[in-house]
Amino acid sequence: KDLNVVNTLTAQSAKLAVADNFSLADANKAVESAMFQFGLTARNTTEALAYSGNVIDVWTKLAHNAGASAQDISQGVERAGSAAHQTGADFEFLSAQVATGVRATGRSGAEIGNMLKSLYGSFHSDKAIAELDKLGISVYKIGEDGTKQFRKAQDVMLDLAVTAQGTNQSLEETYKQISGGKFQWSKAGATLGDYKEFIRTWGEA
DSSP, X not given: XXXXXXXXXXXXXXXXXXXXXXXXXXXXXXXXXXXHHTTOOOXXXXXXXXXXXXXHHHHHHHHHHSSSOHHHHHHHHHHHHHHHHHHTOOHXXXXXXXXXXXXXXXXXXXXXXXHHHHHHHHXXXXXXXXXXXXXXXXXXXXXXXXXXXXXXXXXXXXXXXXXXXXXOSOXXXXXXXXXXXXXXXXXXXXXXXXXXXHHHHHHHO
16 A cells, blocks of 8 residues: 555544544554445545545444444444445445444444344345345346346335335344344344434434
Protein backbone atom coordinates (compact mmCIF):
# COMPACT_ATOMS: atom_id res chain seq x y z
CA LYS A 1 0.00 0.00 0.00
CA ASP A 2 1.00 3.57 -0.62
CA LEU A 3 2.27 5.11 2.63
CA ASN A 4 0.05 8.17 2.16
CA VAL A 5 -2.99 5.91 1.81
CA VAL A 6 -2.01 4.03 4.98
CA ASN A 7 -1.57 7.27 6.89
CA THR A 8 -4.90 8.61 5.63
CA LEU A 9 -6.75 5.45 6.66
CA THR A 10 -5.12 5.54 10.10
CA ALA A 11 -6.02 9.20 10.60
CA GLN A 12 -9.60 8.54 9.51
CA SER A 13 -9.88 5.49 11.77
CA ALA A 14 -8.76 7.62 14.71
CA LYS A 15 -12.05 9.55 14.36
CA LEU A 16 -13.99 6.32 14.85
CA ALA A 17 -11.77 5.29 17.75
CA VAL A 18 -12.53 8.57 19.52
CA ALA A 19 -16.24 8.60 18.65
CA ASP A 20 -17.03 5.04 19.74
CA ASN A 21 -14.36 4.07 22.26
CA PHE A 22 -12.50 1.73 19.89
CA SER A 23 -8.80 1.08 20.13
CA LEU A 24 -7.10 2.67 17.11
CA ALA A 25 -5.90 -0.74 15.92
CA ASP A 26 -9.42 -2.23 16.05
CA ALA A 27 -10.95 0.83 14.36
CA ASN A 28 -8.37 0.69 11.58
CA LYS A 29 -8.92 -3.05 11.07
CA ALA A 30 -12.72 -2.61 11.02
CA VAL A 31 -12.64 0.21 8.45
CA GLU A 32 -10.19 -1.59 6.16
CA SER A 33 -12.18 -4.85 6.45
CA ALA A 34 -15.43 -3.13 5.47
CA MET A 35 -13.78 -1.45 2.48
CA PHE A 36 -12.19 -4.70 1.34
CA GLN A 37 -15.38 -6.75 1.62
CA PHE A 38 -17.33 -4.25 -0.47
CA GLY A 39 -14.64 -4.03 -3.13
CA LEU A 40 -13.39 -0.55 -2.22
CA THR A 41 -9.65 -0.46 -2.83
CA ALA A 42 -8.14 2.96 -2.17
CA ARG A 43 -5.49 3.67 -4.82
CA ASN A 44 -4.75 7.19 -3.59
CA THR A 45 -5.43 9.50 -0.64
CA THR A 46 -8.58 10.95 -2.27
CA GLU A 47 -10.16 7.51 -2.51
CA ALA A 48 -8.92 6.59 0.96
CA LEU A 49 -10.62 9.70 2.39
CA ALA A 50 -13.87 9.08 0.48
CA TYR A 51 -14.21 5.34 1.16
CA SER A 52 -13.15 5.37 4.81
CA GLY A 53 -15.12 8.57 5.42
CA ASN A 54 -18.33 6.88 4.25
CA VAL A 55 -17.74 3.82 6.45
CA ILE A 56 -17.09 5.98 9.51
CA ASP A 57 -20.04 8.32 8.80
CA VAL A 58 -22.49 5.42 8.44
CA TRP A 59 -21.34 3.62 11.59
CA THR A 60 -21.20 6.83 13.64
CA LYS A 61 -24.71 7.87 12.57
CA LEU A 62 -26.13 4.43 13.32
CA ALA A 63 -24.36 4.31 16.69
CA HIS A 64 -25.91 7.65 17.64
CA ASN A 65 -29.40 6.96 16.33
CA ALA A 66 -30.04 3.23 16.12
CA GLY A 67 -29.20 1.83 19.54
CA ALA A 68 -26.19 -0.27 18.54
CA SER A 69 -22.53 0.58 19.05
CA ALA A 70 -20.19 1.11 16.11
CA GLN A 71 -18.15 -1.80 17.49
CA ASP A 72 -21.14 -4.14 17.24
CA ILE A 73 -22.01 -2.88 13.76
CA SER A 74 -18.41 -3.26 12.56
CA GLN A 75 -18.20 -6.81 13.96
CA GLY A 76 -21.38 -7.76 12.12
CA VAL A 77 -20.19 -6.24 8.86
CA GLU A 78 -16.81 -7.93 9.24
CA ARG A 79 -18.53 -11.34 9.32
CA ALA A 80 -21.28 -10.83 6.73
CA GLY A 81 -19.89 -8.18 4.37
CA SER A 82 -18.49 -10.43 1.70
CA ALA A 83 -21.61 -12.66 1.48
CA ALA A 84 -23.87 -9.59 1.43
CA HIS A 85 -21.84 -7.88 -1.29
CA GLN A 86 -21.80 -11.00 -3.47
CA THR A 87 -25.59 -11.42 -3.35
CA GLY A 88 -26.46 -7.77 -3.89
CA ALA A 89 -26.70 -5.88 -0.61
CA ASP A 90 -24.83 -2.63 -0.15
CA PHE A 91 -22.76 -1.46 2.80
CA GLU A 92 -25.38 0.91 4.21
CA PHE A 93 -28.10 -1.75 3.99
CA LEU A 94 -26.02 -4.38 5.78
CA SER A 95 -24.87 -1.95 8.48
CA ALA A 96 -28.51 -1.02 9.14
CA GLN A 97 -29.46 -4.72 9.29
CA VAL A 98 -26.77 -5.38 11.90
CA ALA A 99 -27.87 -2.38 13.95
CA THR A 100 -31.53 -3.46 13.75
CA GLY A 101 -30.66 -7.03 14.74
CA VAL A 102 -28.50 -5.98 17.70
CA ARG A 103 -31.21 -3.69 19.02
CA ALA A 104 -34.07 -6.15 18.42
CA THR A 105 -32.39 -9.22 19.95
CA GLY A 106 -29.91 -7.84 22.49
CA ARG A 107 -27.29 -10.10 20.87
CA SER A 108 -23.79 -9.01 19.91
CA GLY A 109 -22.89 -7.65 16.50
CA ALA A 110 -20.76 -10.74 15.94
CA GLU A 111 -23.77 -13.03 16.48
CA ILE A 112 -26.01 -10.97 14.20
CA GLY A 113 -23.21 -10.88 11.61
CA ASN A 114 -22.89 -14.68 11.70
CA MET A 115 -26.66 -15.00 11.24
CA LEU A 116 -26.62 -12.58 8.29
CA LYS A 117 -23.64 -14.38 6.75
CA SER A 118 -25.64 -17.61 6.98
CA LEU A 119 -28.72 -15.87 5.61
CA TYR A 120 -26.95 -14.38 2.59
CA GLY A 121 -25.20 -17.71 2.02
CA SER A 122 -28.51 -19.64 2.07
CA PHE A 123 -30.53 -17.12 0.13
CA HIS A 124 -30.25 -18.82 -3.24
CA SER A 125 -30.81 -22.37 -1.98
CA ASP A 126 -33.71 -24.35 -3.49
CA LYS A 127 -35.50 -24.47 -0.10
CA ALA A 128 -35.20 -20.72 0.46
CA ILE A 129 -36.40 -19.95 -3.07
CA ALA A 130 -39.40 -22.30 -2.61
CA GLU A 131 -40.37 -20.72 0.72
CA LEU A 132 -40.15 -17.20 -0.68
CA ASP A 133 -42.15 -18.30 -3.72
CA LYS A 134 -44.99 -19.44 -1.43
CA LEU A 135 -45.20 -15.85 -0.18
CA GLY A 136 -45.33 -14.52 -3.74
CA ILE A 137 -41.75 -13.24 -3.58
CA SER A 138 -39.51 -14.06 -6.53
CA VAL A 139 -35.73 -14.09 -6.22
CA TYR A 140 -35.46 -13.86 -10.01
CA LYS A 141 -35.85 -11.13 -12.60
CA ILE A 142 -35.49 -11.08 -16.37
CA GLY A 143 -32.35 -9.18 -17.33
CA GLU A 144 -32.02 -6.73 -20.20
CA ASP A 145 -30.58 -9.53 -22.33
CA GLY A 146 -33.68 -11.67 -21.69
CA THR A 147 -32.00 -14.14 -19.34
CA LYS A 148 -33.23 -15.07 -15.86
CA GLN A 149 -31.06 -13.47 -13.16
CA PHE A 150 -31.08 -13.22 -9.39
CA ARG A 151 -32.56 -10.01 -8.02
CA LYS A 152 -30.48 -8.07 -5.50
CA ALA A 153 -30.75 -9.74 -2.11
CA GLN A 154 -31.63 -6.47 -0.42
CA ASP A 155 -34.64 -5.97 -2.74
CA VAL A 156 -35.90 -9.48 -1.94
CA MET A 157 -35.41 -8.85 1.78
CA LEU A 158 -37.38 -5.63 1.59
CA ASP A 159 -40.21 -7.55 -0.10
CA LEU A 160 -40.06 -10.11 2.71
CA ALA A 161 -40.13 -7.40 5.38
CA VAL A 162 -43.21 -5.82 3.76
CA THR A 163 -44.90 -9.24 3.62
CA ALA A 164 -44.04 -9.92 7.28
CA GLN A 165 -45.57 -6.57 8.22
CA GLY A 166 -48.85 -7.38 6.49
CA THR A 167 -49.48 -11.01 7.48
CA ASN A 168 -50.70 -12.84 10.58
CA GLN A 169 -49.27 -16.19 9.49
CA SER A 170 -46.11 -17.56 11.06
CA LEU A 171 -43.03 -17.04 8.90
CA GLU A 172 -40.91 -19.36 11.04
CA GLU A 173 -40.35 -21.85 8.23
CA THR A 174 -39.44 -19.08 5.79
CA TYR A 175 -36.90 -17.61 8.21
CA LYS A 176 -35.47 -21.08 8.91
CA GLN A 177 -34.90 -21.77 5.22
CA ILE A 178 -33.47 -18.39 4.26
CA SER A 179 -31.21 -18.16 7.32
CA GLY A 180 -29.76 -21.63 6.97
CA GLY A 181 -31.33 -23.45 9.89
CA LYS A 182 -33.20 -23.62 13.15
CA PHE A 183 -30.50 -21.93 15.24
CA GLN A 184 -30.64 -18.67 13.31
CA TRP A 185 -34.30 -18.22 12.47
CA SER A 186 -35.41 -16.28 15.56
CA LYS A 187 -32.59 -13.77 15.07
CA ALA A 188 -33.50 -13.53 11.38
CA GLY A 189 -37.16 -12.96 12.25
CA ALA A 190 -36.32 -10.21 14.74
CA THR A 191 -33.90 -8.54 12.32
CA LEU A 192 -36.15 -8.69 9.25
CA GLY A 193 -39.59 -8.62 10.85
CA ASP A 194 -40.09 -4.95 11.72
CA TYR A 195 -40.22 -3.19 8.36
CA LYS A 196 -40.89 0.33 9.66
CA GLU A 197 -38.10 0.16 12.21
CA PHE A 198 -35.63 -1.17 9.65
CA ILE A 199 -36.55 1.55 7.12
CA ARG A 200 -36.05 4.17 9.84
CA THR A 201 -32.65 2.69 10.73
CA TRP A 202 -31.60 2.38 7.08
CA GLY A 203 -32.52 6.03 6.64
CA GLU A 204 -30.08 6.92 9.42
CA ALA A 205 -27.26 5.22 7.52
